[in-house]
Amino acid sequence: xxxVDEFRQPELITKAAEEIRRLADPNRHYxxxxxxxxxxxxxxxFGIKDLLPSNIELIHGPGCPVCVLPMGRIDDGLSMTEKPGxxxxxxxxxxxxPGTHGSPLEYKARGRDVRIVYSxxxxxxxxxxxxxxxVAFFAIGFETTAPSTARTLMRARVLGIRNFxxxxxxxxxxPAIRAILDSPDMRLDAFIGPGHVxxxxxxxxxxWIAANEHKPIVVSGFEPVDILQSVVMIxxxxxxxxxxxxxxxKRVVPWEGNGAALRAMxxxxxxxxxxxxxxxxxISQSALRIRDEYADWDAEQVFSVPGLRVTDPKAAQxxxxxxxxxxxxxxxxxxxxxxxxxxxGALMVSSExxxxxxxxxxxxxxxxxxxxx
Amino acid sequence: xxxxIPGKIVxxxxxxxxxxxxxxxxxxxxxxxxxxxxxxxxxGDWVLIHVGFAMSxxxxxxxxxxxxxxxxxxxxxxxxxxxxxxxxxxENKGGP
Amino acid sequence: MxxxxxxxxxxxxxxxxxxxxxxAGGKASRxxxxxxxxxxxxxxxxxxxxDASHFSVNGSRLAITADSFVVKPLTFPGGxxxxxxxxxxxxxLAVSGARAEVLVVTFVLEAGLPTDILEAEVRAMAGAAQRAxxxxxxxxxxxxxxxxxxxxxxxxxxxxxTIPNVHISPKSVRxxxxxxxxxxxxxxxxxxxxxxxxLDLEADLRSDTRSVLPMVEALAEAAAPGLRWMRDPTxxxxxxxxxxxxxxxxxxxxxxxxxxxxxxAVRGACELLGLDPLHIANEGQCLAVVxxxxxxxxxxxxxxxxxxxxxxxEIRSTPAATVVxxxxxxxxRIVDMLVxxxxxxxx
Numbered sequence: 001x002x003x004v005d006e007f008r009q010p011e012l013i014t015k016a017a018e019e020i021r022r023l024a025d026p027n028r029h030y031x032x033x034x035x036x037x038x039x040x041x042x043x044x045x046f047g048i049k050d051l052l053p054s055n056i057e058l059i060h061g062p063g064c065p066v067c068v069l070p071m072g073r074i075d076d077g078l079s080m081t082e083k084p085g086x087x088x089x090x091x092x093x094x095x096x097x098p099g100t101h102g103s104p105l106e107y108k109a110r111g112r113d114v115r116i117v118y119s120x121x122x123x124x125x126x127x128x129x130x131x132x133x134x135v136a137f138f139a140i141g142f143e144t145t146a147p148s149t150a151r152t153l154m155r156a157r158v159l160g161i162r163n164f165x166x167x168x169x170x171x172x173x174x175p176a177i178r179a180i181l182d183s184p185d186m187r188l189d190a191f192i193g194p195g196h197v198x199x200x201x202x203x204x205x206x207x208w209i210a211a212n213e214h215k216p217i218v219v220s221g222f223e224p225v226d227i228l229q230s231v232v233m234i235x236x237x238x239x240x241x242x243x244x245x246x247x248x249x250k251r252v253v254p255w256e257g258n259g260a261a262l263r264a265m266x267x268x269x270x271x272x273x274x275x276x277x278x279x280x281x282x283i284s285q286s287a288l289r290i291r292d293e294y295a296d297w298d299a300e301q302v303f304s305v306p307g308l309r310v311t312d313p314k315a316a317q318x319x320x321x322x323x324x325x326x327x328x329x330x331x332x333x334x335x336x337x338x339x340x341x342x343x344x345g346a347l348m349v350s351s352e353x354x355x356x357x358x359x360x361x362x363x364x365x366x367x368x369x370x371x372x373x
Numbered sequence: 374x375x376x377x378i379p380g381k382i383v384x385x386x387x388x389x390x391x392x393x394x395x396x397x398x399x400x401x402x403x404x405x406x407x408x409x410x411x412x413x414x415x416x417g418d419w420v421l422i423h424v425g426f427a428m429s430x431x432x433x434x435x436x437x438x439x440x441x442x443x444x445x446x447x448x449x450x451x452x453x454x455x456x457x458x459x460x461x462x463x464e465n466k467g468g469p
Numbered sequence: 470m471x472x473x474x475x476x477x478x479x480x481x482x483x484x485x486x487x488x489x490x491x492x493a494g495g496k497a498s499r500x501x502x503x504x505x506x507x508x509x510x511x512x513x514x515x516x517x518x519x520d521a522s523h524f525s526v527n528g529s530r531l532a533i534t535a536d537s538f539v540v541k542p543l544t545f546p547g548g549x550x551x552x553x554x555x556x557x558x559x560x561x562l563a564v565s566g567a568r569a570e571v572l573v574v575t576f577v578l579e580a581g582l583p584t585d586i587l588e589a590e591v592r593a594m595a596g597a598a599q600r601a602x603x604x605x606x607x608x609x610x611x612x613x614x615x616x617x618x619x620x621x622x623x624x625x626x627x628x629x630x631t632i633p634n635v636h637i638s639p640k641s642v643r644x645x646x647x648x649x650x651x652x653x654x655x656x657x658x659x660x661x662x663x664x665x666x667x668l669d670l671e672a673d674l675r676s677d678t679r680s681v682l683p684m685v686e687a688l689a690e691a692a693a694p695g696l697r698w699m700r701d702p703t704x705x706x707x708x709x710x711x712x713x714x715x716x717x718x719x720x721x722x723x724x725x726x727x728x729x730x731x732x733x734a735v736r737g738a739c740e741l742l743g744l745d746p747l748h749i750a751n752e753g754q755c756l757a758v759v760x761x762x763x764x765x766x767x768x769x770x771x772x773x774x775x776x777x778x779x780x781x782x783e784i785r786s787t788p789a790a791t792v793v794x795x796x797x798x799x800x801x802r803i804v805d806m807l808v809x810x811x812x813x814x815x816x
Contacts (some may be wrong), residue, residue: 092743092812106807264407352814
């Protein structure tokens, strides 16, 4: 596969790993946070940790849009399936996330019309093909995905498709990073910056991290070569006492971002004054809602959702794991009450949630090693 | 977040300037290219695809540059070590 | 294998109701089978449950198995439910070390099903049975109300004779044994996913449904003394089949990612949708574990029938009961069993 395989070449990976070893100060313990859930998944999938020296620790950040959704929002979305004639659509990532009365997949098994879509445009096409039904689309994602939802709504309006609405749960990345840095428990040296969010927002929004917080941030691609090269760039900055925003993912990320995408978002969305993030609490100006001009396509207006706050079980430590304060295995419920088969929190359901990724790729190694002792 | 995959534009959809057919390793899908309005893509271009939308054009030049930087890594170090062996340069320890 | 009358079978299945995941072939399915069905129907298991059960009648060693087929859409590139129904049971018998002799078929049909669709499937079954060298000798039909059977459900049960000199068991697997795979993975599952039309993807892919008996017979002829274990990796994919092996033998299965045969389009679809090819169903492939001194012969025998057959890994002692995959550059990851059906993701 072009533009994929080149960045998985063993020779380049070896070179990058050697350079990391050369640059890493053996007397120092490095704590690098990868913000984005996609990077978390890639790190496990490609076994990146095997390639890093033991004094470089990768901390998983909160960039998993499924993981940060409070359970009450899932319940709100699923409440829409109660209205007759509704087709509830969502990305596959949402399907196993538990609400209070079950996950979307469980609702489907009980006979509600719940369907997976790959694209919000497919949900809109479903509405066009089924004029007597109403299609509700559960929109999630950071700024990577929001422009696509925006364009879909613009299209719905232009075409006059009235039997379609979007339940908007888009969140923004900068407030999440700010919450991490503001957290007293957090000690980080640098960030591996989100790659695909940056194709939309560019690299400028991270400048305060370097300027005010004095932490290097390298916007990174998702292949093994990309992630390792980003670590090289971070180590160079730390070694030279620099704190800058750098773009490792140049082949795809424009420094100024994507104007058309930002315009689409501005046309359709505005910031909510505040939004609750699972594990991080209420954060102001951190999520998007649909503008009044598009109210007819806003599922929160079309449906009356319960809007209840559902708190996580006390024992679940999703918040601390989300912030990187605890490792997944340190949560009391990890691997016992909370497993991918019986998930309690979203970090265990979403394939890029730290707990699921750790469980699926790492946990067994640790259990087996412990049993062998 | 954000699973996005490189794909090659193989044809534009007639009658709709915002739609194109993209090929990913032999798998084809119609995608929306509206987010590339500022630099429209044409057949033969490689784009990054996320949830059925093209997010960005992929720069082959930047990709090659990046790989070259990495490929040079070993040579750069070897050159540096050679020069250091002459005692000409003090190795930069860096950092305050 | 009957339960002692005085013992109370322990039901370890604690799910309050049946969910779709319980039929997907992964962990949830195993919980149901081992936690509810086996304790009540079979009793204490002396051997792990395999694809078919072997038993003796008057000195003849026979094998029996059954399988049900629920697939949407009914037809897809490369085959249809009818072919799956025949090949699936023939294959379960084959990888247990038996040659299918006869099948019986039951149909559960939805009222309103057009006859020409039924006829097409019956023809498909007849063709598949002929190609597989098995006779269909009887069956049953039920018709249920419209909306209750996804058009049609088919169950086939088959009986076969064990293949001489083939003695396979997870317990005979040893460190150093080689893991062989007959061909590219994921073709069937991705074909079905695309055929459903919900994801709007097109690719030149076909289901790989076929009888694997010729491969099994070739393996038996070339390498019977060294043949330790076989499986056809259907729902849940190669990952699930190998995890079952690892669990049953207590050893480790070490895979080399770059040795696993994969068609470009399957790879493309999996990358696009965020799926792992190791979790995708196959309907015409065979996994075999072979002693190292027989591996070359076994591979040559497989390649004679399926040119893309390859060695994909080996058995080691650690980490116990685990499947590990290594990439070309030394990164490792644990390959786990599937939970439920593989779902596309965007994150």
